[in-house]
Amino acid sequence: MDNHLTAHRQEIVNDGFTVINGIYTNAEVKSILDVIASANQSNPAFRKTDDLFAIRQFLKELPQVVPLIFNDKLKAIITALFDQDYFVTKSIYFDKPELSNWFVAWHQDLTIVVDKKTDVEGYGPWTVKQNQFGVQPPLPILKDNFTIRIHLDDTNEANGALKAITGSHLKDIYRPETIDWNIETETTCNVNAGGFMIMRPLLLHASNRTTNNQKRRVVHIEFSRADLDGGLGWAEKLTF
Known part of the structure; x- marks a missing residue:
């Protein structure tokens, strides 16, 4: 592994996140956006309001985008930082429009999406959202998972870049109401268009309202290597 990726790997270990720019060219970003623009937005997986445009099960709903997302650079980085x-x-897919006034409070990503609801020891509580079953799995699964947030626009604090509490992923379940700002450090994760942020799901993160009339379009992809217990399966498993 080259020194550049070694530093990013260490940031993931210590801080819970890292930012890597220059993964997609402007032309590649445009190709991804063109696929999204040409999609049938009447699909139930698509959610559109004045404040948000979102596509759940993005890679499943738009399979033609998969080879554009998983280019050679992305696959090489995943293999180098994690494994195969x-x-x-x-x-x-999230589109936070220019005039969006919503924000996301401090939280960890504690749920995974599975194919059915069934009582399994160590799994719970359960949620149902858009006909998808979400459940909090055992802590070792969450600790081993990771998320990549691919940015299709330049993103900073003014248009809703994620804020993260450095190192908070090392504290297991960390309730937002217990945050001690005397000891914690907040970092704004600026990402250029064509770059991405990698984060652990236990990282405490949040985002502000948009204040600069600039879009923030992001592809959010979660990864695991865990076999689930009790006959549970991943709702959206995809190898690449």
Whole structure:
């Protein structure tokens, strides 16, 4: 592994996240956006309001985007930073429009999306959203998973870049109401268009309202290498 990726790997270990720019060219970003623009937006997986445009099960709904997302650079980085056993478990496209006034409070990503609801020891509580079953799995699964957030626009604090509490992924379940700002450090994760942020799901993160009239379009992809217990399966498993 070259020194560049070694530093990013260490940031993931210590901080819970890292930012890598220059993964997609402007032309590649445009190709991804063109696929999204040409999609049938009446599909139930598509959600569109004045404040948000989202596509759940993004890679499953738009399979033609998969080879554009998983280019050689992305696959090489995943293999170098993690290993070849990981697969996709969830994918969402978010478009936070220029005039969006919503924000996301501090939280960890504690749920995974599975194919059915059944009582399994160590799994719970359960949620149902858009006919998808979400459940909090055992802690070792969450600790081993990772998320890649591919940015299709330049993103900073003014248009809703994620804020993260450095190192918070090392504290297991960390309730937002217990954050001690005397000891914690907040970092704004600026990402250029064509770059991405890699994060652990236990990282405490949030985002502000948009204030600069600039879009923030992101492809959010979650990865795991875990076999689930009790007959549970991943709802959106995809190898690449």
